[in-house]
Structures are given as C-alpha cells and as structure tokens.
Amino acid sequence: MTATLLLILTLLWPLLVMLRSPLRMLMEQDALRRPGPRPKLLDIWWASAPLPALALVLWPGETTLVLEGWLLGGVWQLDDARRPWLLFSALLWGLAGIYARGYLMTEQQAAEAGDGDAFRRLAGLALLWPLTLVGNLLLLLAEDIPSFYLGFAVMTFAAYGLVVHADNRDAHLGGRAYLIMALFGEALILGGLLWSAGSADVLTLTALRDGIADAEHGAWMAAILWLGFGVKAGVVGLHVWLPLAHPVAPTPASAVLSGVMIKAGLVGWLSVLPLGDPTAGLEPLGRLVIALGLMSALAAALFGITQRHPKAVLAYSSVSQMGILTALVGIGLIDPALWPALSVAVVLFAAHHGMTKGALFLGVGISEHPPRLPGWLLWPLLVLPAVSLTGALASGLAGKWAFKSVLYEGGHEALVTWLSLAAVGTTLLMARTLWRQWRERGHNAIPLLGTMPLAWLFAIAAATSVPLWLPVVGADSPWPPPDELPSLLWPVGVGLALVGLGFFWLAGITRRRPFVWRLRPGDLWWLYALLARYLGTALKGGAARLEARGMRLRARLVARERAAMVWIDGLPRYERRFRQLAVPLMIGVAVVLLLGFWLG
Amino acid sequence: MSQAWLPLITLATSLLVAPLILLLPERAWRARAVLNLSAALLKLLLVGLMVVGLYQGREFAFGFTVVPGVEFLLRVDALGMMFAGLSSLLWLATTVYAIGYLEDSPNRKRFFAFFSLCVASTTGIALAGNFFTFLLFYELLTLSTYPLVVHRGHSAALAAGTVYLRYTLSGGLVLLLGVVALHALVGDITFGEREMLRDLGPEYHSLLIGLFLVLLLGLGVKAALVPLHGWLPRAMVAPAPVSALLHAVAVVKAGAFGIVRLVYDVYGIQLTFELGLLTLLTALSVFTILYASLRALAQQELKPRLAFSTISQVSYIVLGISLFGPFGTIAGLAHLMHQGLMKVTLFYCAGNYAEELGIHRIDELDGAGRRMPLTSLAFTVGALGMIGLPPVAGFISKWYLGIGAVQAGMSWVIAVLVASSLLNAAYFLPILHRLWFRAGPEHGKGQWPEERHLGRFETSSWLLWPTLATALFSLLAGLLAGLPFSPLDLATLVATEEYLP
Structure with a gap:
C-alpha cells in the first residue's frame, strides 16, 4: 500500500x-x-x-x-x-x-x-x-x-x-x-x-x-x-x-x-x-549490432580526442561507452544462453557509466569554478572518476570484470580484445578531457560548502562505489581476482603510454598542421546537413515546376470557363431571333397537330 | 412514447432557436447570449440522456412518411450519438467563443441565426435514420453555412463563398443522383439494414461499385478528400469560430460522417470489402494525408496551415474505416471525435492570437507564449495531439490505426502514419518553437501587429475559457481513454455492434 x-x-x-x-x-x-x-x-x-x-x-x-x-x-x-x-x-x-x-x-x-x-x-x-x-x-x-x-x-x-x-x-x-x-x-x-x-x-x-x-x-x-x-x-x-x-x-x-x-x-x-530468448532467431541482427557497437566505441574515441571542449570530449566518450554496451546487447542477441549472466553485467556497467559520467560532467563545472580546496586534493578528485571510467579502479574495474568474465565463459575472446581496445580509447579520451579541463581551469574560488561542490563530492563517492550499493539481483562478488588484474589493466597502461607518446608527437604535428584540431563536434551531422540542403533544393525546384504546371492548367481552365460564360451571355441574341420565329413556329406546330388529329 | 420524441426535441432545440434569434433586435446581445447558451446546454443535456439510454439498450426513433416510399426518420444509434455528442459539446464551446469573438461587430443577429441552423443540420445529419433524411440535412448544412462563410461581406469572403457553393452544391447534386439511383434499386435505404444491398447478388456488383463511386464523389467534397479539397483553404476567410466549427464538426465532419455511414450502414463493411472498395478508400486517404501535409508545410499563415492540416487529419478517419477489422473502425470513429476536439482548440487559439495581438502569419508568433501563456499552452496540446504524441488524444487514434493496419494485413500503412507524424511535427514544432523559445515583442523585440487588451486575463474570458476547455478535453480523451464514455469507449461500442451482429 x-x-x-x-x-x-x-x-x-x-x-x-x-x-x-x-x-x-x-x-x-x-x-x-x-x-x-x-x-x-x-x-x-x-x-x-x-x-x-x-x-x-x-x-x-x-x-x-x-x-x-x-x-x-x-x-x-x-x-x-x-x-x-x-x-x-x-x-x-x-x-x-x-x-x-x-x-x-x-x-x-x-x-x-x-x-x-x-x-x-x-x-x-x-x-x-x-x-x-x-x-x-x-x-x-x-x-x-x-x-x-x-x-x-x-x-x-x-x-x-x-x-x-x-x-x-x-x-x-x-x-x-x-x-x-x-x-x-x-x-x-x-x-x-x-x-x-x-x-x-x-x-x-x-x-x-x-x-x-x-x-x-x-x-x-x-x-x-x-x-x-x-x-x-x-x-x-x-x-x-x-x-x-x-x-x-x-x-x-x-x-x-x-x-x-x-x-x-x-x-x-x-x-x-x-534478449536471451533462444527461439528469437535474431543472430544476423546481433552480429550487426556488435559490429556497429564496436565501431561506435572505437570511432568515437578517435574523433573525440580531437575535440577542444572538455564536455564535447566527454560526450564522445559517452558515445564510445554506449558502443560497448551496444556490443553487449548484441551478444545477448546472438548468444541467448549467456544473457542472464550478461544482463547483470550490463546493469552494473550502465549504472557505473551513468554515475561516473555524471560525476565527470559535474567536475567540468568544478574545474571552471574551483571550490576552496588545495590543488593536491582537488585534482586527484577530478582524476578519480576518469580513472574509474577507464576501468582501472573502483566501480570501473568491477564493471569491466563483470562483463569480461561472462564473455570469457561464453568464448567471445575476440570481442574482449576489441573492447580492450575501446578501453585504450577511453583512456585517451579521459586524458584529453583532464588536459582540456586543466587548460581551461578557472581561478575564482567558490566556497567549499556550497551546493555545487557538495553535490560533486557526493557524486564522486557514489560513482566510485557503485557495486557496493547497486541492488542488482544475481551479482556475486564484483571484484576481480588478483591474477586477472593484468589482463584488465593493460589497456589503461597502453593508453597512458600512447598519451605520453602522443603528447610529444602531436605537439609537433599541431605546430605544423593546426587543422587537425579544427574537426568540429558533430562529425557526420555536417554531412547530413549538406545532404538535406541538396535534397531540399531539389525538392523545392520540383515543387516549383509542379506548381507552375498547375498554374498553367488552372489558367487554361479559367479561360475555358470565361469562354463558356461569354457563350452563355450571348444566348439572349438567339432568344431574340427565336422570339421572331415564335409565331410562325407555333402556327406550324398547330397545323401539324391538326393534320395529325385529322389523319388519326 | 416520450422517448420517441427525444431526438425530435434535440433537433428542435437548435432549429427553433434560429427564428427566435431573428425576432430579437440586433442590440439585444444579452438576451441572445442567454438564448443561445441555454439552447446549447439543453441540447447537451438531451444528448447526454440519449447516450445513457443507448448504453442501457433503449431505442429512440421518430419517423413519418413524406410520400409513399420515402420516409423521414430520426433514429438514435451509437454512431450517430458520437457525432451528436461531439457537435453538441463543441456547439456549446463555440457559442461561448463566438459571443466573445463577435463582440461589437455588425450583423450578429444573422450570424447566430445561421449558426444555430448550421448546428441543427449537423444534429439532423447525426440523427438521420435513413439516406433521405441524411440528404435533407446535408443540403441544409450547405446552405446554412454559406452566410457564415461570407459573414464579413468583403470581396475575398464573397469570392470564397462562391467557390464554396460551387463545390458543395455540385457535390450535393452528385450525391442526390447517387441516392436516387440507390432508391430506385432497393427502395428506402434505412441505415443499418445492410442486407438489402448484400442480397442483391453478384450481377449487381459492378453497378454497386459505380454507385459507391458516385456517392463517394458527392460526400468527398465536404470531407475534403484530395482532389476535391479546393474550397476548404479558401473558406478560411470566415471568422475564427466558423472556421473552428466548419473544420471540427460541421462541414468537413459531415462529409466524413457520411462516408462512415456509407461504408458501415449502407453497404456494410463486408460488402465494401468484397467489392474491393476499401483498397480504393485506403489509397485515396493515404494520398490525401501525405499531400495535404506537404501543402501545409508550405503555408506561411496560421489558418491556411491549420486548414491543410484538417484535410490531412480528416483523412485519418477515412483511413481508419478503410482498414478492414474492428481496430481500424475504432480508430476511424475515435478520431472523428479526437480530431474535432483538437482542431477546434487550434482554431480557437488562432482566433485568440488574431483578436488579441492581430497575428495572422506564423512568423509573427515569436514569443507569444510569454504574452498569452494559456492560449499557447492550449495550442501546444492541440499541436502535440496532431503529431500523435501521447498523452493527447491523437496518440490513441494513431495507435489504433497502426494496430488496425497490421490486423488488416496492410502493415505498410504504418510507414504512412510515421511519415505523416514527421510531417506534422515539421509544420507544428516550428510554431511551438516560435511560441516558447524565441524572443518577441514581450521581451522587448519588435511589436505585435495590432495589440489589444480584451480582458482581465491574457485575452477576453469568452475567448479563453472555451479554448482551455477543449484543450483539456483533448488531453483527457487521451489520458483517460480507458474510462467509460470516453471517445474510445464509444467507438469501441460502435465497432462491436458492427462486427458482432
């Protein structure tokens, strides 16, 4: 009740x-x-x-x-x-x-x-x-x-x-x-x-x-x-x-x-x-879903690192993380037996991503308006959810382990490798976000006990401890055994190495070719907009031609109507002649009738 | 015995008001308002009584023989009751609205007299028990709306009136021919006696197809099926309450209602299906839906855009009845009521903007949501309903149309519904965007074309309350569609009668 x-x-x-x-x-x-x-x-x-x-x-x-x-x-x-x-x-x-x-x-x-x-x-x-x-x-x-x-x-x-x-x-x-x-x-x-x-x-x-x-x-x-x-x-x-x-x-x-x-x-x-229905027969769709999911996960990471605005980078990271979830949904379509275990991992990972991404976005506002916290405390707190998202720590580690263990059981090692590559991408994206946040950090400190820093701190606490409080049915111990750690952590390591390499290498490139950094957020949107514009122009031209033809037809009909009206208006002329003929005509008819009677 | 008189009294409430209004002097607006409103309330009450009686299974019928073989028959059935209920409800709202709208304009006496006559003919159409009676009131409707269309009396109105008369009178003539031919074939055609035509045998089928086409041609003019829709956008010169009534209940709906009667109560859905005529109706309505939506996109003024939207939406009714199966029927009939409620709201809003701020063009609407929040809210409800978004009534129609399409084995119709939703969104959402998200005169940018302050609230109360009431009704018709006496419930009742003999 x-x-x-x-x-x-x-x-x-x-x-x-x-x-x-x-x-x-x-x-x-x-x-x-x-x-x-x-x-x-x-x-x-x-x-x-x-x-x-x-x-x-x-x-x-x-x-x-x-x-x-x-x-x-x-x-x-x-x-x-x-x-x-x-x-x-x-x-x-x-x-x-x-x-x-x-x-x-x-x-x-x-x-x-x-x-x-x-x-x-x-x-x-x-x-x-x-x-x-x-x-x-x-x-x-x-x-x-x-x-x-x-x-x-x-x-x-x-x-x-x-x-x-x-x-x-x-x-x-x-x-x-x-x-x-x-x-x-x-x-x-x-x-x-x-x-x-x-x-x-x-x-x-x-x-x-x-x-x-x-x-x-x-x-x-x-x-x-x-x-x-x-x-x-x-x-x-x-x-x-x-x-x-x-x-x-x-x-x-x-x-x-x-x-x-x-x-x-x-x-x-x-x-x-x-999902998880063995009679559904959606394997072809499942394969497509996995392919598109992995494509999202990797392409978004690659495009995202070119962005300047930390929130745009985070948005691309969301696309990338949703790509991982998409691929997991695809597994549910092609391997229904795996779904009961996988669905638990999906929920955990989704909740982890939701809370962590929330904390990261809130962190962007915090780095713009930093609260009165010493830098050695503030920046690690900003970094913490980012590291968690890469899967190296806390709820990120648990989330990653949750689906990896299921995928290993089901024998989808290739997919695990691809997803690890996506994690490399995530590491790059997180590094990029933090770098941009650092470059655009604000200096006007706000009080620590305001609603903004408190909500942010609580969000970080909640985001890093998702497996501890999330009421998922059917989840066993969320933490991976220690001997699995290397296989879970290598993407982060590779990512960090790439960041280090890229930092020097890209710095050189940008000095020579600054256009790299001008890729606008929205990528394919601009292509779509262009296509829509062409289509719109073509349609408008077609409509104008049709309209012109319709107008010509209408004009012709109106002209016909006018002609008809003129003809009708001209009828009184015949009437006059008819009136002149009326008397002889009547006499004629009478005669014919009389003749008829007489003969009949 | 007294029950037989109920339909007649209902008809008389609006029919007798017309001469009474003509007897009152022009300046007695108070007496006229009281008379109009009490008649409208009385009629609503009577219709309510009949609906309750209908649910209890009682019969109401009144008839007499005009000449041997031709009978005048008023009878209450569920389908007619839906239409009568809609018209009496919206008559009340529109009367209130019209009183406010025409305040201190000339010729109000004439307006309200013909207005009552127009509603009387609509009621007559709803209650008609056979094709002869239907035809009688159908023609009366044509003639009584003409003075309303040309009410303003300027040259544009007169020209529109001429076009209107040409279309509807030719349509009426064609309809008359069809009815007479049917009459010659089987005698008096009482609605609901479907076996008359069904028993004719296959040798008559080609003749029946021909007659159906003739009748459809006659009815399609008022229902504004493309390509017979030319009169409707032009008739937009009429005052807002007239447009509202014309679009929501009277003329356009009378045509659609006639098609419903033709398919269900004259030919019977089974025979129509066997003759292959439903496919024709589907094709016709699909074309109308898409074509009119495209035309609506191109309109720059508010009322013509709404007019093309009406053409498109009324075809939903035809589409619904053309889908063979109970769900299609429910969709078509429920949309008869839903579209009425939503469209009348939209036209009231258009009238409010025109009266209060002098707005006629869509690009003048920037920021009007701030100045007239309640009207804009009502408009938003109506527009979202037209797009087919829940929880407004339009969603219910669209849902049943989709289900009906699948069950009739025509899943491709769903694609049409989706396309139509997108087109509706394409021409309604920009208006909503202007209303709510753009800065306008109220934010200190430009000024309204012709601002007046008609009332204590954002506009005159006479104009505001009907708008809000109909918006609320269209919201509730969707939100609480599962309750008894909702449009959906009534439509389900009709559909069960149709499919379970």
Whole structure:
C-alpha cells in the first residue's frame, strides 16, 4: 500500500514541483510586468523532485499499479529488474538538481534582481527539468507500452528546453540537431511499436518481447526498434546530436543527459528486444549490432580526442561507452544462453557509466569554478572518476570484470580484445578531457560548502562505489581476482603510454598542421546537413515546376470557363431571333397537330 | 412514447432557436447570449440522456412518411450519438467563443441565426435514420453555412463563398443522383439494414461499385478528400469560430460522417470489402494525408496551415474505416471525435492570437507564449495531439490505426502514419518553437501587429475559457481513454455492434 502510494508520488511530485512556479507567476502576473525583484525559481522544493523516487527504490518489496482508465490501460511496476535503474537515475537527477542550484546561482541572482532575460531562461529550466525527470521515471516504471512511449516522448521533448537553455547560437544548433534526430528516433520507435504490438496484439512490454520473438517479421521489427532507440543511445551514425547537444546544455543538465537519459535508449532495447530468448532467431541482427557497437566505441574515441571542449570530449566518450554496451546487447542477441549472466553485467556497467559520467560532467563545472580546496586534493578528485571510467579502479574495474568474465565463459575472446581496445580509447579520451579541463581551469574560488561542490563530492563517492550499493539481483562478488588484474589493466597502461607518446608527437604535428584540431563536434551531422540542403533544393525546384504546371492548367481552365460564360451571355441574341420565329413556329406546330388529329 | 420524441426535441432545440434569434433586435446581445447558451446546454443535456439510454439498450426513433416510399426518420444509434455528442459539446464551446469573438461587430443577429441552423443540420445529419433524411440535412448544412462563410461581406469572403457553393452544391447534386439511383434499386435505404444491398447478388456488383463511386464523389467534397479539397483553404476567410466549427464538426465532419455511414450502414463493411472498395478508400486517404501535409508545410499563415492540416487529419478517419477489422473502425470513429476536439482548440487559439495581438502569419508568433501563456499552452496540446504524441488524444487514434493496419494485413500503412507524424511535427514544432523559445515583442523585440487588451486575463474570458476547455478535453480523451464514455469507449461500442451482429 505504502509502496503503491510512493509509486504514484514518484510521478506526481515532480509534476507538482513543476506546476508551482507557473501557478505562483500566474497569481503574481502583474508583479512580473513591473521591473523589480522576482521570485526565486530554483529553491529547495525544486531540487526535491526526485526524492519520492529514491524513497520508492529503498522501500522493500515489489509493487505493481494497474490503472484501468489510464491511456489504453496503465501498468506501472517496480520490480527487481527496474530497481537498480531507478536508483541510479533518481540519485543522479537529485545530485544534478542540487548542483544546478549552485551552478545557476549567478543567473538566479540576476533573475531575482529583475533581469527579464535571465528570468525567462531560468523559468524554462525550472519548468522543464522536473518534466524531463517525470518522463525519465515513467519510462523506467512503465510496463504498458503506451505509458513507456509517453515517458520516452515526454523526456525527449522536454529535454529540448534543457539543451537550448543558454539561448545562444551553439545552443540552438545543438537543440536543432537534438530535436531532429530525436524526431527520427521517435518515428522509428512508434512505427516499430505499432507494428510489433499490432502483430502480437499486446499492450505490455513483457508480452511484446515474446511477440517479437514469435513474429514472422520479428527481425525487422527488432531492427526498427533497435534503430529507434539507437538514436537516444548514440549508435554510430545516429549519434551526431550527442556531441552537439551535450556540451551546450548547462553542466548539470549535461550530466543527466549523458549519465541517465542516454541510458533510456539502452532501457528501450532491454525492454523490447527478445534478449536471451533462444527461439528469437535474431543472430544476423546481433552480429550487426556488435559490429556497429564496436565501431561506435572505437570511432568515437578517435574523433573525440580531437575535440577542444572538455564536455564535447566527454560526450564522445559517452558515445564510445554506449558502443560497448551496444556490443553487449548484441551478444545477448546472438548468444541467448549467456544473457542472464550478461544482463547483470550490463546493469552494473550502465549504472557505473551513468554515475561516473555524471560525476565527470559535474567536475567540468568544478574545474571552471574551483571550490576552496588545495590543488593536491582537488585534482586527484577530478582524476578519480576518469580513472574509474577507464576501468582501472573502483566501480570501473568491477564493471569491466563483470562483463569480461561472462564473455570469457561464453568464448567471445575476440570481442574482449576489441573492447580492450575501446578501453585504450577511453583512456585517451579521459586524458584529453583532464588536459582540456586543466587548460581551461578557472581561478575564482567558490566556497567549499556550497551546493555545487557538495553535490560533486557526493557524486564522486557514489560513482566510485557503485557495486557496493547497486541492488542488482544475481551479482556475486564484483571484484576481480588478483591474477586477472593484468589482463584488465593493460589497456589503461597502453593508453597512458600512447598519451605520453602522443603528447610529444602531436605537439609537433599541431605546430605544423593546426587543422587537425579544427574537426568540429558533430562529425557526420555536417554531412547530413549538406545532404538535406541538396535534397531540399531539389525538392523545392520540383515543387516549383509542379506548381507552375498547375498554374498553367488552372489558367487554361479559367479561360475555358470565361469562354463558356461569354457563350452563355450571348444566348439572349438567339432568344431574340427565336422570339421572331415564335409565331410562325407555333402556327406550324398547330397545323401539324391538326393534320395529325385529322389523319388519326 | 416520450422517448420517441427525444431526438425530435434535440433537433428542435437548435432549429427553433434560429427564428427566435431573428425576432430579437440586433442590440439585444444579452438576451441572445442567454438564448443561445441555454439552447446549447439543453441540447447537451438531451444528448447526454440519449447516450445513457443507448448504453442501457433503449431505442429512440421518430419517423413519418413524406410520400409513399420515402420516409423521414430520426433514429438514435451509437454512431450517430458520437457525432451528436461531439457537435453538441463543441456547439456549446463555440457559442461561448463566438459571443466573445463577435463582440461589437455588425450583423450578429444573422450570424447566430445561421449558426444555430448550421448546428441543427449537423444534429439532423447525426440523427438521420435513413439516406433521405441524411440528404435533407446535408443540403441544409450547405446552405446554412454559406452566410457564415461570407459573414464579413468583403470581396475575398464573397469570392470564397462562391467557390464554396460551387463545390458543395455540385457535390450535393452528385450525391442526390447517387441516392436516387440507390432508391430506385432497393427502395428506402434505412441505415443499418445492410442486407438489402448484400442480397442483391453478384450481377449487381459492378453497378454497386459505380454507385459507391458516385456517392463517394458527392460526400468527398465536404470531407475534403484530395482532389476535391479546393474550397476548404479558401473558406478560411470566415471568422475564427466558423472556421473552428466548419473544420471540427460541421462541414468537413459531415462529409466524413457520411462516408462512415456509407461504408458501415449502407453497404456494410463486408460488402465494401468484397467489392474491393476499401483498397480504393485506403489509397485515396493515404494520398490525401501525405499531400495535404506537404501543402501545409508550405503555408506561411496560421489558418491556411491549420486548414491543410484538417484535410490531412480528416483523412485519418477515412483511413481508419478503410482498414478492414474492428481496430481500424475504432480508430476511424475515435478520431472523428479526437480530431474535432483538437482542431477546434487550434482554431480557437488562432482566433485568440488574431483578436488579441492581430497575428495572422506564423512568423509573427515569436514569443507569444510569454504574452498569452494559456492560449499557447492550449495550442501546444492541440499541436502535440496532431503529431500523435501521447498523452493527447491523437496518440490513441494513431495507435489504433497502426494496430488496425497490421490486423488488416496492410502493415505498410504504418510507414504512412510515421511519415505523416514527421510531417506534422515539421509544420507544428516550428510554431511551438516560435511560441516558447524565441524572443518577441514581450521581451522587448519588435511589436505585435495590432495589440489589444480584451480582458482581465491574457485575452477576453469568452475567448479563453472555451479554448482551455477543449484543450483539456483533448488531453483527457487521451489520458483517460480507458474510462467509460470516453471517445474510445464509444467507438469501441460502435465497432462491436458492427462486427458482432
């Protein structure tokens, strides 16, 4: 009972929090028109939005809520499979929310002082942040397909407001890329869901997985859905929005975008693909998924190290890490027997990446506005999550070991090697991020006990200890045995060696050929934009030609009509002649009639 | 006995209001408003009574013989009730809106008289029990909307009115021919007696196909199927409440409703399917959906864009009924109501922007969300519904359309739905972006074309409340689609009647 109430509150509370500020603004409408002080938008209530979700996760036991009247029949569920996802998502959302209160302090002060522009932007953030959160929570809790899609759509579209928060040219470019790609993703998801749910005539995700496994065109349905969610998960080719949108959002929003929301794509895959079903017959798709996943993992790392902005480098690192997860999902498709063990590793790795990437993004803000900490303490703290992400320490080590041990068991040594190469890439990316952070470090110290440093410190603590607190069912000891350590650590070593080499070598190259560093974030996006422009011009030309032809046709028809009208107008002329003939004609007819009678 | 009179009284509520309004002097706006609103409320109540009666399985019918062999018949069935419920609900909202919209403009007496007449004919179409009665009210609708379209009286309005009359009267004539031919073939065509045509035997099939095409041609004009849609964008010169009613309930819907009647209650879905006519309807509606969406993209003004969107969305109804199977039927019928609610909201919003700020073009909408947050919110709800995003009602339609397509063995229709969603997003999201994310006059950039301050809130309350109410209804119709008496529930009731004899 309490759990059910908590479940409802989880989704309701952020909505209430969201509605608070517009209601207040509505009541004080006249006050807003006047110049002068404005109400505080990001207060402590605002940051409390994900608290009920945390309470729900910590509440023991599973719970299901069935809502007959909701959409096509709502089923919301918290079970052991959803619990870890919900926990780390709510935790990161909460930390990012607290961080945001410090990060946006100057904007908030400007808004309170009466800066209309700052107030407008902040009001947008204050509204859309809880809304995005609701979408994210709903998609995690939903078991019925419409609710799941609703959550996904709400999260996707509300997050647009977070991306464009800065309201400058880069932000709008990022927002544009984000929205266009998201729309294509949504369209594919809708099409895939309609097709598969229609074929199987089901309304819940569990039944949908079975339906796809049994369906005649199951492979195509799975492929469409995989692509649709792949936009969110940043599969290579569809990832172009990520490096454009993640860096331009305010740092706490980047943290949730890259840490949690990107996982929605993965959650989507796990929810709809018949992973671990030996009858599904999706091996060809699985091989494609693995290939594309590895491509993401490696190509993103290579492109990412050319970026200047630390957040852009981190965004590419997200693409790369999601590539690793993609490859693991692919294994679930080609080797279903392995999936039960692998799914545990996927959850652990996803949570580790989510929290660590969150901590890293929050760290970018920290290096720009360093708190009053001595450098020997601050920089190791910034380095710690980065090292963890490479897989050399803490939760990163556990996460890596979790999937490697499973892959060894299943005999996928080749894949392990490729994934190790990706870890080399990650090491390079992390070195690059930290280097750029160091170069762009700020000097205005902020107090240590502000919301921003505290949230960051807590995020680091949580990120490095993920295996200790994440409630994953079926996980045994997360730490690798000591004799496995060399095989896990060599990529980091190679990476560090490459960094050392590259530092000198690249320094020489950049002096001679500075263009290397001008590769713009978004890579393929520019190609797509170019193609779209050509296509648009061609279409416009075609439409203009058609229009011209239509106009000619219309003109001809109008001319015909005019001619017809002229002819009709000319009829009275005949009438006059007819009138003259009327009398003889009548007499003639009478005579004929008389003759007829007489003869008949 | 009293129950037989219920349909007649319902019809009379709006039919008798028209002469009463004409008797009132022009300046008695208060009395006119009271009369209009009480009639609308009464009608809503009566329709509510009939819906409840229908759920309890009661029969309502009223009829008399005009000339031997031709009967005037009003009868209540679930399909008609859906349409009547929609029209009475939106009539109430639009009456409130129109009172606010036409405040201190000339010829209000004439407007409201014909407005009532127009709603009376819509009710008549909904309640008609046979093809003759349907035709009667169908033609009455054409004639009673003409004065509304040309209400402003300027040359553009008159020209649009002429185009409108040409299209609809020719359509009516073709329809008349078709009905007479059917009448000659089988006698009085009562809706729901599908066995009449089914029992004719295969030698009549080519004739039946021909007659179906003729009838479709007649009905397709009002339903604005491409290429018979030319009148609709031009009729946009009418005042906003008229456009709203024209698009959401009256004219366009009457055409779509006629096609629904034709397929389900005259030919019967089984016979239509066997004659291969459903494929034709699918092809026609798919073409209309995509073509009109593309045309909508090219529009620079708000109302024409909405007009093309209507053409596209009304074809969803036709698409739904052309998908053989209960899900397609449910989709088509539910969309009949959903589209009405969402589109009326969008037109109210367009009217609000025009009245309060003088905005007609899309690029003038920058930052309007700040100035008129509630209207913009309503517009957002309507637009998201048109795209088919949950939780707005449009999503429910789209879901059932997709499922229906799969079950009819036409999975390719899903691709069309997805393409249409993308196109809808392409022409609605830029508007939303302008409303909410761009800086405009309210942020000290430029100024509104013609700003007025009509009321205490962002605009006159008469204009604001109907907008918000219909937006709320379109949201609730999707969010709580599983509840009894929701549009989806009603549509399911109709579909079960159709497929389970």
